[in-house]
Amino acid sequence: MLRVIRQYPAVLALCAQLGATLLIALVLYLAVQELPWRPTWLAVGLSQGLLAAGLARYIGLSRWWCGLNLLFVPALLLASGAPLPSWVFLSGFVLLLLLNWNSFGERVPLYLTGAGTRQHLAAVLKEQPEHFRFVDLGCGPAGMLLKLSMQFPKAQFVGVETAPLSFAIAWLRALRRPNCQIRYENLWRTDLAEFEVVYCFLSPAPMPEVWGKACAQMPADSLLISNTFEVPGQPAHQQVELNDWRKSRLLLWRMGG
Numbered sequence: 001m002l003r004v005i006r007q008y009p010a011v012l013a014l015c016a017q018l019g020a021t022l023l024i025a026l027v028l029y030l031a032v033q034e035l036p037w038r039p040t041w042l043a044v045g046l047s048q049g050l051l052a053a054g055l056a057r058y059i060g061l062s063r064w065w066c067g068l069n070l071l072f073v074p075a076l077l078l079a080s081g082a083p084l085p086s087w088v089f090l091s092g093f094v095l096l097l098l099l100n101w102n103s104f105g106e107r108v109p110l111y112l113t114g115a116g117t118r119q120h121l122a123a124v125l126k127e128q129p130e131h132f133r134f135v136d137l138g139c140g141p142a143g144m145l146l147k148l149s150m151q152f153p154k155a156q157f158v159g160v161e162t163a164p165l166s167f168a169i170a171w172l173r174a175l176r177r178p179n180c181q182i183r184y185e186n187l188w189r190t191d192l193a194e195f196e197v198v199y200c201f202l203s204p205a206p207m208p209e210v211w212g213k214a215c216a217q218m219p220a221d222s223l224l225i226s227n228t229f230e231v232p233g234q235p236a237h238q239q240v241e242l243n244d245w246r247k248s249r250l251l252l253w254r255m256g257g
């Protein structure tokens with residue numbers, strides 16, 4: 001069960017949604033046969049949300065999946081009461097899909113490195129020789145990468161990304177930065193031998209494979225940096241705690257080559 005939760009949390013969250021919807025529909029059906037009482041749709045939605053969140057928690061999903069389960073149907077009902085044309089919903093869905101392309105396959109959604117983390121990362125990079133080459137595996141819209149490329153004009157920055165909209169935004173933004181290149185490339189195809197510093201902010205799911213790839217390809221004395229997510233069984237050589245609301249930390253490994 002634990003393995004299934006780790007691999008397919010979205011499918012389990014969907015099961016919790018369906019289970020809660022069926023139960024609420026059944027209760028509602030029985031209630032309207034026996035009682036004169038008629039709940040509002042929002043009350044029905046909130047009950048469904050509470051039940052879906054409870055079920056999600058019961059089957060061991062993490063808190064943010066419970067939050068999503070809690071809010072999904074109430075938000076849908078609220079939005080369906082608003083006088084919005086249907087294309088708004090379709091556009092919202094497509095937008096989210098194009099940004100979060102890798103959520104299902106790779107189990108890595110889009111969230112961004114914060115400014116505080118970037119400053120600590122910059123402090124680490126200051127200790128590198130000034131012509132270092134840096135890659136961000138899954139660069140998103142490349143905000144962090146561009147800021148670093150301005151701060152370190154002699155270094156070379158590469159971002160690889162496969163979510164179409166994030167890639168397009170990153171690519172356009174990098175056009176004005178001569179030392180920053182964005183590639184539409186799956187990170188598993190990136191040759192890490194080209195870089196002195198490899199940065200990733202992914203999720204716990206791919207970290208064992210990232211470690212295997214780093215060990216196979218990164219040159220001696222190069223630096224692997226993971227924002228927050230550890231490698232099971234491989235304690236970092238250095239750890240920078242950031243004390244922010246996300247409890248972020250930078251984990252650094254000096255590779256053996």
Ligand SMILES: C[S@@+](CC[C@H](N)C(=O)[O-])C[C@H]1O[C@@H](n2cnc3c(N)ncnc32)[C@H](O)[C@@H]1O
Binds near residue numbers: 099111140143162201
């Ligand atoms: C958590 S975001 C981090 C964004 C950015 N690196 C930052 O720190 O602000 C992870 C990004 O990795 C991308 N990603 C996930 N799997 C990928 C893959 N196999 N190849 C390329 N990009 C990937 C996602 O689309 C997402 O934009």
